[in-house]
Amino acid sequence: MRRTATGLRAWLVQRVTAVYMLLFIVFLLFHFLLAPPDSYEAWHGWMRNSRIAIPASVFFAALLLHAWVGLRDVLMDYVHPLAWRISALALLAFSLTAIAAWVVRILLMGTA
Amino acid sequence: MRLSIFRFNPEKDEKPYMQDYEIAPEQTDRMLLDVLVRLKGRDDSLTFRRSCREGICGSDGMNINGRNGLACITPVKGLKEPVVLRPLPSFPVIRDLVVDMTRFFKQYHSIKPYLINNDPPPERERLQSPEDRAKLDGLYECILCACCTSQCPSSWWNPDKFVGPAGLLQAYRFIIDSRDQATQERLDDLNDAYRLFRCRTIMNCTEVCPRHLSPSRAIEKIRLMMVKDSS
Numbered sequence: 001m002r003r004t005a006t007g008l009r010a011w012l013v014q015r016v017t018a019v020y021m022l023l024f025i026v027f028l029l030f031h032f033l034l035a036p037p038d039s040y041e042a043w044h045g046w047m048r049n050s051r052i053a054i055p056a057s058v059f060f061a062a063l064l065l066h067a068w069v070g071l072r073d074v075l076m077d078y079v080h081p082l083a084w085r086i087s088a089l090a091l092l093a094f095s096l097t098a099i100a101a102w103v104v105r106i107l108l109m110g111t112a
Numbered sequence: 113m114r115l116s117i118f119r120f121n122p123e124k125d126e127k128p129y130m131q132d133y134e135i136a137p138e139q140t141d142r143m144l145l146d147v148l149v150r151l152k153g154r155d156d157s158l159t160f161r162r163s164c165r166e167g168i169c170g171s172d173g174m175n176i177n178g179r180n181g182l183a184c185i186t187p188v189k190g191l192k193e194p195v196v197l198r199p200l201p202s203f204p205v206i207r208d209l210v211v212d213m214t215r216f217f218k219q220y221h222s223i224k225p226y227l228i229n230n231d232p233p234p235e236r237e238r239l240q241s242p243e244d245r246a247k248l249d250g251l252y253e254c255i256l257c258a259c260c261t262s263q264c265p266s267s268w269w270n271p272d273k274f275v276g277p278a279g280l281l282q283a284y285r286f287i288i289d290s291r292d293q294a295t296q297e298r299l300d301d302l303n304d305a306y307r308l309f310r311c312r313t314i315m316n317c318t319e320v321c322p323r324h325l326s327p328s329r330a331i332e333k334i335r336l337m338m339v340k341d342s343s
């Protein structure tokens with residue numbers, strides 16, 4: 001079980017999230033080119049609209065997962081002493097969780 | 113012709129150094145190995161491996177002007193001078209251009225490079241359709257020269273845990289063999305964070321293989337088989 005979690009599954013997560021993010025970014029680009037919001041409030045209202053909020057939450061989840069797998073890979077390549085590796089992974093997990101909390105705060109509560 | 117060759121004799125030298133050679137080209141110098149053999153006639157302390165001198169034994173893999181290759185099939189013509197020769201990158205050096213291949217072969221053996229088939233052997237041979245046999249083309253030709261693995265960044269960082277392109281090419285050679293019955297075990301064995309999935313598809317392996325094989329494509333196919341297998 002653990003073996004699949006770190007081998008094939010991590011690789012699949014990386015591919016699937018990449019495709020989703022690409023599609024979502026293209027969509028965002030088109031939206032902001034065709035109908036640019038004229039204020040923070042307008043943008044925020046748009047983001048909170050549930051038709052956008054759900055795919056946007058998925059986007060941020062994908063972004064964080066993608067970053068986790070990618071940076072975990074970098075650490076596995078370069079950081080070999082176990083103590084350093086564990087500290088670095090813990091720091092990474094902590095940072096990503098903090099970013100996730102911040103995203104939730106902006107999107108749901110509207111305060112930066 | 114000017115050459116600059118990595119020299120290191122652990123019994124005498126404190127650390128490696130590059131030695132310059134100048135040798136007048138001769139009619140018979142077609143491949144780099146021809147020049148090396150003549151150089152050794154002049155300086156018999158110069159050490160390198162070679163055997164078949166036709167690209168089939170895999171013993172004279174070395175780094176030629178920054179790129180791994182076999183000296184015996186590298187034409188002298190077109191080589192930028194001075195020709196810089198170094199041992200295979202990241203492999204422990206035994207002496208001059210001779211490297212220790214122990215770890216490389218350990219990874220190779222770890223994929224069980226032999227047919228696993230528990231059926232009683234038929235009287236003559238295990239048959240295979242021409243189509244199934246064709247699936248082994250581009251795989252069985254590997255001569256284990258290690259040019260690919262020695263040029264693979266993922267193998268540099270995790271040589272003890274990542275099987276490396278040469279070993280993975282052979283893993284696929286047995287996974288895809290219709291006569292082999294251990295396909296599932298072979299796939300499971302490679303499905304962890306290191307053995308196969310350290311590969312970043314950098315493709316140095318395919319770029320550098322003197323036999324024009326494509327380990328990176330074999331790795332991709334193993335991944336796809338794993339995806340199919342898991343769904």
Ligand code: SF4
Pocket residue numbers: 253254255256257258259260261277278281320321322323324325327
């Ligand atoms: S795949 Fe090519 S480069 Fe790698 S060991 Fe085999 S023959 Fe050499």
Ligand code: SF4
Pocket residue numbers: 263264265266267276277310311312313314315316317318327328331
């Ligand atoms: S494709 Fe994979 S195995 Fe080949 S050089 Fe790149 S990381 Fe190494």
Ligand code: FES
Pocket residue numbers: 161162163164165166167168169170171172173182183184185
């Ligand atoms: S001497 Fe055999 S491969 Fe070059």
